[in-house]
Amino acid sequence: MSTSAEPQRIVVVGAGECGTHAAMALRDKGFGGSITLIGRESVHAYERPPLSKGALAAEETELVHPWSPEQLAEAGIDLRLGVEVTGIDLAAGTVTTDAGEVPWDRLLLALGSDVRRLELDDVTYLRTHEDAAALRELLRPEGHLLVIGAGFIGLEIAAGARERGMEVTVVEAGPRALGRIVPQEVAEQVVALHAEHGVALRTSTLVTDLRREGGRLRALLSDGDEVVVDAVVAGVGAAPTTALAEAAGLVVDDGIVVDEGLRTSDPRVFAAGDCASFPDARSGGRVRLESWRNAHDQAVTVAASMLGEEQAHAAVPWFWSDQYDQMLSVAGLPGTGERSVLRHRDDGVLLHLGLDAADRLVHAAAVGPGASVAKDIRVAEKLIAAAVPLDPEQLADPGVPLRSILKAATA
Ligand SMILES: Cc1cc2nc3c(=O)[nH]c(=O)nc-3n(C[C@H](O)[C@H](O)[C@H](O)COP(=O)(O)OP(=O)(O)OC[C@H]3O[C@@H](n4cnc5c(N)ncnc54)[C@H](O)[C@@H]3O)c2cc1C
Incomplete structure (x- = not known):
């Protein structure tokens, strides 16, 4: 399959952080063909990090947009919002949407990730601006919030809820908070900060059942204890959005598998951001990063790759969190x-x-x-x-x- 010809029609699926930056980076690099940017959310790209930080304490969610629709239009990017891509036809070189088919000769999948859900009713999750607005409604002073998961997002929500005057209990299935990428000594200092602010953290604990009782929720814990709370929110990780790629026959393994230039198993199709599993030159293994900086860095790498420049993604991963x-x-x-x-x-x-x-x-x-x-x-x-x-x-x-x-x- 030849990919040497200069592309004329680029379609980007996923109009979030990575997809939108990639579309703009293609223009910065002088790409003069058509760019169609398709997103299923009704709002153009906005920053997700504030949703679990300052936005929880604010009275209203003020979305932070890296670009306005006018800037995207000026750059000649055909932005289609509220449109879901439901299929990819690799042979025909099209994507199917609920509003018809769109042809491409290079395709970028910047599909992000979806929150992992628990088998419990009455649990709130946080991924989109709509989730953030719904969560803020639940953060009422004097109420009691149960947070499931002591990772970055769970602890940020705990801090935001304390700042709104709520009692907060955090339960974590693992033996300690921030178990994935934060070393124990640093995690202990973060936990101490939460303790100072009055957060009750229970590690090695699962919520085994959640029952609505009047206006409140009774959570049964794996150690036999119970807590009665006003709302429950879970931050228990995210899974890469890969169903589309898998159905199209692209290789998927905890993320859409790409090479160092972010090319999938079909050389005309690329993937970047949260949904991509890429080779990490430093560790020699494959990694998938759910990080704002990675979404930006990979947007630039993938734009270059799509235009035929030999680029290997080599940025050092970087994450941050603000708590109190x-x-x-x-x-x-x-x-x-x-x-x-x-x-x-x-x-x-x-x-x-x-x-x-x-x-x-x-x-x-x-x-x-x-x-x-x-x-x-x-x-x-x-x-x-x-x-x-x-x-x-x-x-x-x-x-x-x-x-x-x-x-x-x-x-
Ligand atoms: C609450 C929250 C707080 C965060 N805080 C931090 C932080 O402090 N620091 C940090 O480094 N990172 C943070 N992150 C992670 C960071 O926001 C993500 O890594 C980044 O948004 C990834 O960009 P992306 O473009 O890959 O995915 P997204 O921004 O999720 O964009 C993907 C888009 O694709 C759309 N899409 C998916 N499938 C389809 C389809 N079939 N058709 C059309 N559209 C589709 C989705 O609806 C979505 O809008 C946070 C994330 C969240 C949710």
Whole structure:
């Protein structure tokens, strides 16, 4: 199957963070053909991160849009909102929508992910701006909120609910909070922050049943206890949106499988953002990232790839979370058997650095006042990208600025 001819018609399915950035990046790169951007939500791309942070405390959701519809129109992007793509015909080179067929000679799938749901009724979830508006209705001062899941989103919702004056209980199935990419020491500091704000966290605990009793909900817990609450929200992870790709015959394995240029198993079809499983050069494995920065970085990589530039996606993964007045930020991915170095700064920042067997930095996580955390993690990202051996003693010493370590390492 030849893909060498310059594409004329590009269709992007998914008008969210990644799809919209990719459409604009195609224009930035000088693509002059048609771009059709199809999204099933009724609103043009908006930032999801504020939905679980500032927006919960605000009286109304004010959506933050990276671009206006007018800017997209000016860029000659044919934006079709409220339109669901229901099928991909690889042989014909079309997508089927509820409003007819759209032909393409390059296709980008930027489908995002869908929240994982529990087999319990009366549970609220958070993915879209509509979910955020519904959740905010439930956050009433003096009420009691049960949060299922002590990951990034669950803990952000817990912080938002406390700021609205609610009593908050968080239950977590795993043995500790933030078990996926945050090292234990940093997670403990985040948990301590929640305890200071009065959040009750119960780990190794499941909700086994939820019963409506009058206007309240009685949650039965796996340890035999019960809590009676006014609302239940779950942040128990997300699954990549892959059904369309799978039905079309594209290779899917915890995400739409792509190569380093974000090409799927059909070289005319690309995938990027939350829905894509891509080869990570640093770890040598496949990863799928649910992260705002990744959606942006991959949008740029995929736009280049779609236009025939040889590009390998190599950005260092980066995540952040805001809880109360603190920031939690992570760069890189935890390795196996890594050596840990802790750096305690005077201003309360705790930085955990994970080194591989050759003392190269592979992972960094920090919690504390936002500006300091952001600065340290920015330097840590560069140290991860540099992939050179570092001195663990210097890294642990807050008297040695990380910037000078970086300067020496990259000289
Ligand atoms: C509440 C919340 C808070 C977050 N906070 C952070 C944070 O603090 N830091 C961070 O790094 N990341 C955060 N994230 C994650 C970040 O927002 C996502 O990683 C990012 O939005 C991914 O972009 P995407 O374009 O891949 O997916 P999305 O932004 O989800 O866009 C995908 C779009 O495709 C549409 N779509 C799917 N299937 C079809 C179809 N068949 N037809 C048409 N349209 C379709 C979807 O409706 C959706 O609009 C948060 C996410 C949420 C939900």
